[in-house]
Amino acid sequence: MTDVKHMKWWGWGLEGVGFHFEDKPDFAPFVQKAVALDISVPPVPPLSFDELTVEPPRITASFEAELVSIVGASHSTTDDMARVVHTYGKSIRDLLRVRRNEIARVPDVVVYPADEAEVQRIVDAVVTEGAVLIPFGGGSNIAGSLEPLADEKRTIVSLDLGRLRRVLDIDEGSGLARIQAGAQGPDLEEQLNARGWTLGHFPDSFTHSTLGGWVATRSSGMQSDKYGDIADIARGLRMVRPGTVVVLRPLPSTSTGPSVREMIIGSEGRLGVITEVTVQVHRQPAVREVQAYFFPNWKAGLAAMHEISESDASPSITRVSDARESGFSLATRKESKGVSSFVTKTLMSVLQRRGWVLEDMCLSFIGFEGSSSHVSYEKKLVSKIVRKHGGLGVGKGPGALYDQKKFDTPYLRDFLLDRGAAADVSETAAPWSKLQKVYDDTVAAANKAYDALGVHGWIMCHLSHSYHSGACLYFTFAFVHGDDPIAQYEVVKSSIQQAFIDAGGTLSHHHAVGVEHSPWMEQDISAGGVALMQGLFDAADPGQQFNPGKILGTPITPEEVADRVAHAPRAGTPAH
Structure with a gap:
């Protein structure tokens, strides 16, 4: 069988790896305060796989034989576990459905091509068969970009690109690397680092997501301030379509009509299968460090980030948490002892004497990369801005901890689900002039939804x-959810999404559209924009065979969102 590795079918990450709180003394009281959950209650684990109801594959013997003839018997499977793994991503809605044995439709067969030629043969076979094809990278998506349509009657093929994971070539004179689309973050960084290069793209899902997936969902990473979003990083690409390959050369800039590259970036498999991407890479920096800062409040932190963005400094990371998230970060620290404990207590005492309200304090991480002299210069610029806004630098220690733990947070969702609580994320982008309103309105909308749910x-x-x-x-x-967690989740999620749009933000900055965010597309890009995009999809895929149902869905109105809140299912007995 294939050597492609996947995340566990019921949750995030690797089997046997999870979140633990026993060495974090502040975590239990924090969760009790935040969501009224007693985490000492014994967890209820997910179902065993044998308890799942998995429908048999809908595929003819002749079509299955044709796929086997393309990729080999070891790289084509109708195994139930493989099919379930390829059904959903890792959104909270996905995880709840799997845990509750609510799987409406699974792919019928999973194939693992070895190269672009095999991808082309699979695509052509799928089109001829009248089947549906859904490209699959690492399975980390949280916007519903992977799931088959529930009422799909045609055979569904999940095309897993996990065997296409090599860095093919590096043009060292131009800083351009050709990389196969199935390469996961650690795969490609290891290969690039061995030759002194880095891509510089580190999304939260880095350890379990792929280059092709980043391009298909218009991803951003933790160091995008310096290296750009994936739309900036991807300079050329290859995408397989029926009977042909779209080839976009990695040119620095072009004036060749509407950008086909931009059409493909963020297309979520609806236009074809991305097999290779040429990306801008950079020499590994001589110095890389993440500094931590405290701000007296959220307003001060936002103002400082705004001024940094307009300054001569160009940090790789500019991150500031509100007071609630800062409290969460501090609650997930391991117990400090000795000198470390003394320093922490002394610092808090100093801040209080300065008049800080510790409950309003905001934690910030700012990253610096480059030569020693360049990093020193930028740190001085940033320190001056931080001090201007009442902030205080606290050194590299917390930043080093952030660097070590930055990919671990998704494991916390499984921990909470085991205890009957749902946690998820939504993100947006807006102009500086509207950020505070977006923040205030979103928090207010979420709290209104919680009140409606009675949680x-x-x-x-x-x-x-x-x-x-x-x-x-x-x-x-x-x-903490009740007996109908998905309905309750939809009330909160839709309230947050609507607040984004109403306050001047976008429906998603980097988590893509899928089916989760598609109801807000018309409000985001206008009816004319939706019509233009629909025309592209109709022309490129008239048979709706390439990941149908994603990006453009049934639009929702603000009034419908308000109605959801008004008729929210009230919390009953907490359910696991």
């Missing part, structure tokens, strides 16, 4: 990426 909910936020004209706000929300 003790939590919402927190950080600014994750800065641009000259605005920034990304990344919200995390959680609540």
Whole structure:
């Protein structure tokens, strides 16, 4: 069987790896305060796989034989576990459905091509068969970009690109690397680092997501302030379509009509299968460090990030958490002892003497990369701005901890689900002039939804990426759910999404559209924009065979969102 590795079918990450709180003394009281959950209650684990109801594959013997003839018997499977793994991504809605044995439709067969030629043969076979094809990378998507349509009657083929994971070539004179689309973050960084290069793209899902997936969902990473979003990084690509390959050369800039590259970036498999991307890479920096800062409040932190974005400094990371998320971060620390404990207590005492209200304090991480002299210069610029806004630098220690733990947060969702609580994220981007309103209105909308549900909910936020004209706000929300967790989740999620649009933000900055965010597309890009995009999809895929149903769905109105809140299912007995 194939050697492609996948995340566990019921949750995030690797089997046997999870979140633990026993060495974090402040975590239990924090969760009790945030969502009224006693985490000492024994967890209820997910179903065993044998308890799942998995429909048999809908595929003819002749079509299955044709796929086997293309990729080989070891790389084509109708195994139930493989099919379930390829059904959903890792949104909270996905995880709830799997845990509750609510799987409406699974792919019928999973194939693992070895190269672009095999991808072309699979695509052509699928089109001829009248089947449906859904490209699959690492399976980390949280916007519903992977799931088959529930009422799909045609055979569904999940095309897993996990065997296409090599860095093919590096043009060292131009800093351009050709990389196969199935390469996951650690795969490609290891290969690039061995030759002294880095892509510089580190999304939260880095350890379990792929280059092709990043391009298909218009991803951003933790260091996008310096290296750009994936739309900036991807300079050329290859995409397989029926009977042909779209080839876009990696040119620095072109004036060749509407950008086909831009059409493909963010297309979520609706136009074809991305097999290779040529990306801008950079020499590994001589110095890389993440400094931590405290601000007296959220307003001061936002103002500082805004000024940094307009300054001569160009940090790789500009992140500031609101007071709620700062409290969460401090609650997930391991117990400090000795000198470390003394320093922490002394610092808090100093801040209080300065008049800080510790409950309003905001934690910030700012990253610096480059030569020693360049990093020193930028740190001085940033320190001056931080001090101007009442902030205080606290050194590299917390930043090093952030660097070590930055990919671990998704494991916390499984921990909470085991205890009957749902946690998920929504993010947006807006101009600097509207950020505070977006933040205030979103928090208010989430709290109104919690009140309607009759639950003790939590919402927190950080600014994750800065641009000259605005920034990304990344919200995390959680609540103890009742017997109908998905309906309750939809009330909270839709309230947050509508608040984004109403306050001047976008429906998503980097998590894509899928089916989760598609109801807000018309409000985001206008009816004319939707019509233009629909025309593209209709022309490129008249048979709706390439990941149908994603990006453009049934539009929702603000009034319909308000009606959801008004008729929210009230919390009953908490359910696991």
